Amino acid sequence: MLADGVYRSDQNDEFRYEQRVGLGTGMVLEFFKDSNHEDNTPSLGINLSSGQMLFNYSLNFITEPASTVTSGKLVDFQNTELNLLGRSYFISSASNGSQVDLTLLDSANTGFVSEGETVTINVGGKAYQVSIEFVSTSETILVVNGERTNTMSEGQTYKLSDGTFVGIKDILAREVAGVLGKVEFSLGSGKIELRGGNTIRLNDKSVNAVTSEITKGTPASGEEKIRRINLVWTLDDDEFITPDTSLVLPGFENVKFSMEDLIRPAEEVTRVEKGSSSYMTLKTEIKDGSVTIPFLYTSNGDFVGLGEDSSRRLVTKSSGDLVFNASRGDRWFVASWNSSNSAESYLVQIGSGDFTTEDGRNKTTVRVWKDGTFEERCPDREPSGTATCNLGPVDLTITNVNYAGRTANFTIGNGGSFGHLYTKEGLKVFLPVEGANQTATPGSINLTNNNLSGHNNDTFNLVFVESNKDNNVAQGSQFNVAIAHNSDNEVETTTLSGFRTETNPDDSDHIMGYVYSDLATKVERFGRSSDQRYAVVSYAGGESYADVFLTATTGTGSGSTSLGQINVMASELPNSGMQTKNLIIVGGSCVNSAASTVLGLSGPSCGSSWTARTGAGQGSWVIETFANPWSSSKVATLVAGYETDDTKNAATYLSTQSVDTTVSKKYTGTSATSATLVTA
Numbered sequence: 001m002l003a004d005g006v007y008r009s010d011q012n013d014e015f016r017y018e019q020r021v022g023l024g025t026g027m028v029l030e031f032f033k034d035s036n037h038e039d040n041t042p043s044l045g046i047n048l049s050s051g052q053m054l055f056n057y058s059l060n061f062i063t064e065p066a067s068t069v070t071s072g073k074l075v076d077f078q079n080t081e082l083n084l085l086g087r088s089y090f091i092s093s094a095s096n097g098s099q100v101d102l103t104l105l106d107s108a109n110t111g112f113v114s115e116g117e118t119v120t121i122n123v124g125g126k127a128y129q130v131s132i133e134f135v136s137t138s139e140t141i142l143v144v145n146g147e148r149t150n151t152m153s154e155g156q157t158y159k160l161s162d163g164t165f166v167g168i169k170d171i172l173a174r175e176v177a178g179v180l181g182k183v184e185f186s187l188g189s190g191k192i193e194l195r196g197g198n199t200i201r202l203n204d205k206s207v208n209a210v211t212s213e214i215t216k217g218t219p220a221s222g223e224e225k226i227r228r229i230n231l232v233w234t235l236d237d238d239e240f241i242t243p244d245t246s247l248v249l250p251g252f253e254n255v256k257f258s259m260e261d262l263i264r265p266a267e268e269v270t271r272v273e274k275g276s277s278s279y280m281t282l283k284t285e286i287k288d289g290s291v292t293i294p295f296l297y298t299s300n301g302d303f304v305g306l307g308e309d310s311s312r313r314l315v316t317k318s319s320g321d322l323v324f325n326a327s328r329g330d331r332w333f334v335a336s337w338n339s340s341n342s343a344e345s346y347l348v349q350i351g352s353g354d355f356t357t358e359d360g361r362n363k364t365t366v367r368v369w370k371d372g373t374f375e376e377r378c379p380d381r382e383p384s385g386t387a388t389c390n391l392g393p394v395d396l397t398i399t400n401v402n403y404a405g406r407t408a409n410f411t412i413g414n415g416g417s418f419g420h421l422y423t424k425e426g427l428k429v430f431l432p433v434e435g436a437n438q439t440a441t442p443g444s445i446n447l448t449n450n451n452l453s454g455h456n457n458d459t460f461n462l463v464f465v466e467s468n469k470d471n472n473v474a475q476g477s478q479f480n481v482a483i484a485h486n487s488d489n490e491v492e493t494t495t496l497s498g499f500r501t502e503t504n505p506d507d508s509d510h511i512m513g514y515v516y517s518d519l520a521t522k523v524e525r526f527g528r529s530s531d532q533r534y535a536v537v538s539y540a541g542g543e544s545y546a547d548v549f550l551t552a553t554t555g556t557g558s559g560s561t562s563l564g565q566i567n568v569m570a571s572e573l574p575n576s577g578m579q580t581k582n583l584i585i586v587g588g589s590c591v592n593s594a595a596s597t598v599l600g601l602s603g604p605s606c607g608s609s610w611t612a613r614t615g616a617g618q619g620s621w622v623i624e625t626f627a628n629p630w631s632s633s634k635v636a637t638l639v640a641g642y643e644t645d646d647t648k649n650a651a652t653y654l655s656t657q658s659v660d661t662t663v664s665k666k667y668t669g670t671s672a673t674s675a676t677l678v679t680a
Helices: 570-575 593-598 607-614 644-656
Strands: 005-008 014-023 029-032 043-048 053-061 066-070 080-084 087-096 100-106 110-114 118-123 126-135 140-144 157-159 165-171 182-188 191-194 198-202 205-216 223-234 239-241 255-259 268-274 279-286 289-299 302-305 307-309 312-315 321-325 330-338 343-349 355-358 361-370 373-381 387-391 394-402 407-412 420-422 428-430 460-465 478-485 491-497 500-504 507-514 522-526 534-539 548-552 583-586 621-627 635-641 666-669 676-679
Touching: 005 080, 029 500, 053 080, 080 100, 087 165, 100 182, 100 205, 110 118, 110 126, 118 182, 126 182, 140 165, 140 182, 239 255, 268 491, 279 307, 279 343, 279 420, 279 491, 289 312, 289 361, 289 491, 307 330, 312 321, 321 330, 330 394, 330 407, 330 420, 343 420, 361 394, 373 387, 373 394, 491 522, 491 534, 570 593, 583 593, 583 644, 593 635, 621 644, 635 644, 644 666
Parallel strands: 289 307, 312 330, 583 635
Antiparallel strands: 005 014, 014 053, 029 043, 043 239, 053 223, 066 223, 080 087, 087 100, 100 191, 110 182, 118 126, 126 140, 157 165, 165 182, 191 198, 198 205, 205 223, 255 548, 268 279, 268 534, 279 289, 289 302, 307 312, 321 407, 330 343, 343 361, 355 361, 361 373, 387 394, 394 407, 420 428, 428 460, 460 478, 478 491, 500 507, 507 522, 522 534, 621 635, 621 666, 666 676
């Protein structure tokens, strides 16, 4: 699209040029809702305003083309081919003024017709039969699908009844007996007028979003020169770039902005929801599996304790020491550890039956949640002064075990905590901690004093903290999920804070939002208050981003070809008409939803899960052909690597080597030139 090239004037002189695009500013990835987009559905993308400049294209001549001026026309530029943005146009007219005005016709569909014959040209899938009714040395009349044009000379155009333009490129009639006249013509879906310093015109109508400027060089020897051609794309209305909405350059329609879905390293889900009408649970993933932790219970519309009820309590502590008393109903505690870039949490259960005595020696057994059950991790710990229990990096010291009272004291080693939980992907949760007249720090709750902001006997803010983009634990953005009561004094989630939220237009009780951070955590609140509303937190565990593309496309407008749109984004595939073709799917299942589909995956699959499915690990790639899931008679060839450079190697191999793309053939490799056939 932006390749350097050579322009040839009508005198066959050559002039070198280069092309470039400068992007505008103010493209911000955001979460928005707009009445002009997708029926006001909340969307993640780029919300652009009228008057915003998207790009500035320039074709700069390294050697400036020159033309003589005849009757105000730059005659050496007329009837020549000009490449703009990767597409060839026929210059039917070049007018000289303070700037230069050019009239362009699509050169994709050209042909020659001689007297007495009929030729067929296809434009956008439609066949046009062309013949000559009259031709002289300077003028001609053509008949196109039975429609007679006006008399035209070289460089002139005629608009057919279906909107297609006929342009005369050359008339080759000879005033010699027996020599047939011949006409070179072009057929295109439009003509484009580049008017110096003004908006372009398409099919005689102004395209307000695109202005052109053709800068002259320094004249010499009575000739005018062209130094540069500029196109500036400035929005004349609000527009959007989302996974479902692309933006195409008006008039030319051969350049578009588009984006894929938000790319997230993981999709870890944490739910804050009712356990019953009287207690809330935290459902999440920790190192040893999925857990459901009751963390706050109520009575008559007031928070009265931590856990499920008074006989099944969650014990937390803001300091590094904790007294566990099974006799009063203590059932669980969370033991956590974190360093700058790593964290782990363990859910510990100790019941009354886990306290034993033998020969006057008091013992306790620590049980830790793993893969759906509490298993013995540190059985029969008998402190002789102290005993230890090591849970991964968590170092617990046990003292003062009392069989009769069913109590034990626990202290935690460096980096440890009894008041925080870290999910498997590193999201930090401040668990509620009973306090007396404490300040309103995250996680602290005072059950007797109602004067703590955000934490009192009626409202509690469950606080979450992301990691940052460098994977430093709890160094990212903070957000809150508020816990309160509905009109029936049932516990539920209420407000969400710490991110931008929008309401689903089809369900006013459904609120969704994203944290404006490098990780872009998504939080949603569902349900009616009478049903006890709940919140769902989707955490990426690492830096999230959107791939936004400025790409060349064959388009469907004035410069379209009979092939039509042949390059599509994965998000566009189901509605593009291309899904029933043979497909080459570029990019793995972490970034390309079409790749996930052919691999039989329900969503993004990255890292080790991608390797397990494809066999392509660090530094390697895969080319594998499947039956096209959208068309039983076609195939889909996946071309993808572990990293971007690996994918590039795979693409190079496919385009330069002999590859068998029948179904079930699979190649793996580590370079652009060699591969191994894995299956046949």
